[in-house]
Amino acid sequence: MPSLSLRSLLLSAALVAATPPALAQQAPAKPPAVGVVPVTRAPVTPSAEYVGRIQAKDRVNLVARVAAFLDQRLFTEGTEVKKGDLLYRLEQGPFQADVQAKQAQIAQFKAQLRNADVTLARAKALLSTPAGQQSNVDAALASQQSLQAQVLGAEAQLAQSQINLDYTEIRAPIDGKIGRTAVTIGNYVNPSVATLATIVSQDPMYVVFSVPTRTVIDLHDHRVVKIRLPDGRLYDKQATLDFVDNTVAANTDSIALRATIENPRLANASGDAPAHELIDGELVTVILEDAKPVEALTVPRAAVLTDQEGDYVFVVDGDDKAQQRRVQLGQSTPNPALAVVQSGLSEGDRVVLDGVQRVRPGQAVSAAPAANPPPTTLPPGTTTTGTTPPASRS
Numbered sequence: 001m002p003s004l005s006l007r008s009l010l011l012s013a014a015l016v017a018a019t020p021p022a023l024a025q026q027a028p029a030k031p032p033a034v035g036v037v038p039v040t041r042a043p044v045t046p047s048a049e050y051v052g053r054i055q056a057k058d059r060v061n062l063v064a065r066v067a068a069f070l071d072q073r074l075f076t077e078g079t080e081v082k083k084g085d086l087l088y089r090l091e092q093g094p095f096q097a098d099v100q101a102k103q104a105q106i107a108q109f110k111a112q113l114r115n116a117d118v119t120l121a122r123a124k125a126l127l128s129t130p131a132g133q134q135s136n137v138d139a140a141l142a143s144q145q146s147l148q149a150q151v152l153g154a155e156a157q158l159a160q161s162q163i164n165l166d167y168t169e170i171r172a173p174i175d176g177k178i179g180r181t182a183v184t185i186g187n188y189v190n191p192s193v194a195t196l197a198t199i200v201s202q203d204p205m206y207v208v209f210s211v212p213t214r215t216v217i218d219l220h221d222h223r224v225v226k227i228r229l230p231d232g233r234l235y236d237k238q239a240t241l242d243f244v245d246n247t248v249a250a251n252t253d254s255i256a257l258r259a260t261i262e263n264p265r266l267a268n269a270s271g272d273a274p275a276h277e278l279i280d281g282e283l284v285t286v287i288l289e290d291a292k293p294v295e296a297l298t299v300p301r302a303a304v305l306t307d308q309e310g311d312y313v314f315v316v317d318g319d320d321k322a323q324q325r326r327v328q329l330g331q332s333t334p335n336p337a338l339a340v341v342q343s344g345l346s347e348g349d350r351v352v353l354d355g356v357q358r359v360r361p362g363q364a365v366s367a368a369p370a371a372n373p374p375p376t377t378l379p380p381g382t383t384t385t386g387t388t389p390p391a392s393r394s
Helices: 004-018 093-126 134-166 213-220
Strands: 033-038 040-044 047-056 059-062 068-073 086-090 169-171 176-178 197-200 205-212 223-228 240-249 254-261 283-290 294-300 305-307 310-316 322-326 338-343 350-354 366-369
Touching: 033 310, 040 338, 093 134, 205 213, 205 283, 213 254, 223 240, 223 254, 294 350
Parallel strands: 033 366
Antiparallel strands: 033 350, 040 294, 047 205, 047 283, 059 197, 068 086, 086 169, 176 197, 205 254, 223 283, 240 254, 294 338, 305 310, 310 322, 310 350
């Protein structure tokens, strides 16, 4: 039988064997891998954005010019019409009867005039005989001239009656898109009744917007005007600035500008879908670009973060540590992937683009060139969407 001391030793050894080993001290975590891009100077085209509204170049409110019942509506609401197309027809019977009455009156006066011509000729012939009297000639001449005037007056009344008859057919005065009819068949209309329907022209269109007065001072330089549609797409036609208002709005210190822009018919237009890209009254973003590019410091817009204090980026310093750097951004550019930096960075600074969510201020990082940095210039003919791409947060 083992001695007590030996048993104690064996029990201690068993207890030690049953105790789990102490956790090994964890190895220090590796610095997170990040992709960086250098701050570079690149040619950018400064631009400013303003809220604008599309307006039809021509707008016509159709109204009745005579009082009558509405007999026919000869168009489909919401479609395009051509100048001269018959749109409404009013009750024509009373106006046709009036025209015929005026024609009969003219015929009557002309018959009387022919008789007066004969009477005048007879009086003049008798003047050379003892039976002739000058007073008879004068009376016949006055009667003839009076009837001539009556014929002219009746013809004028006929012309007016014919005009009123023509007014019973309401035609399109311009090419454009017609809206809903405000009056249906069977209603009595007259010149004091509200607009029957409205036609707005389609191509070209106006875009109206307001800019600060200080911006107008620089408009002697050529500016490129573009528009961004409500869905974020950049419209593929450029606008031409053609009007600057002559009054500054006192409450906003801004002045209204207007540009003309093409709005051709869409090739695949069909059914009830709009046949043109731009619609009268549509709210758009107007982009006023400088004509010539300038050199500026740029960073990928995906590298710029924002909090309550403003915009900032993470910069990798010489000790491979990430430092938060507050930046002030400049005006937008046609390249939505780039941001212009006015202050806060210097050329050559390494800005974190990939893995920025894993970075904390003062943290050591393992920096390498970013995988897919955005191009600093756009290829010729590139059309940007004008929207900010999602930031890389890998």
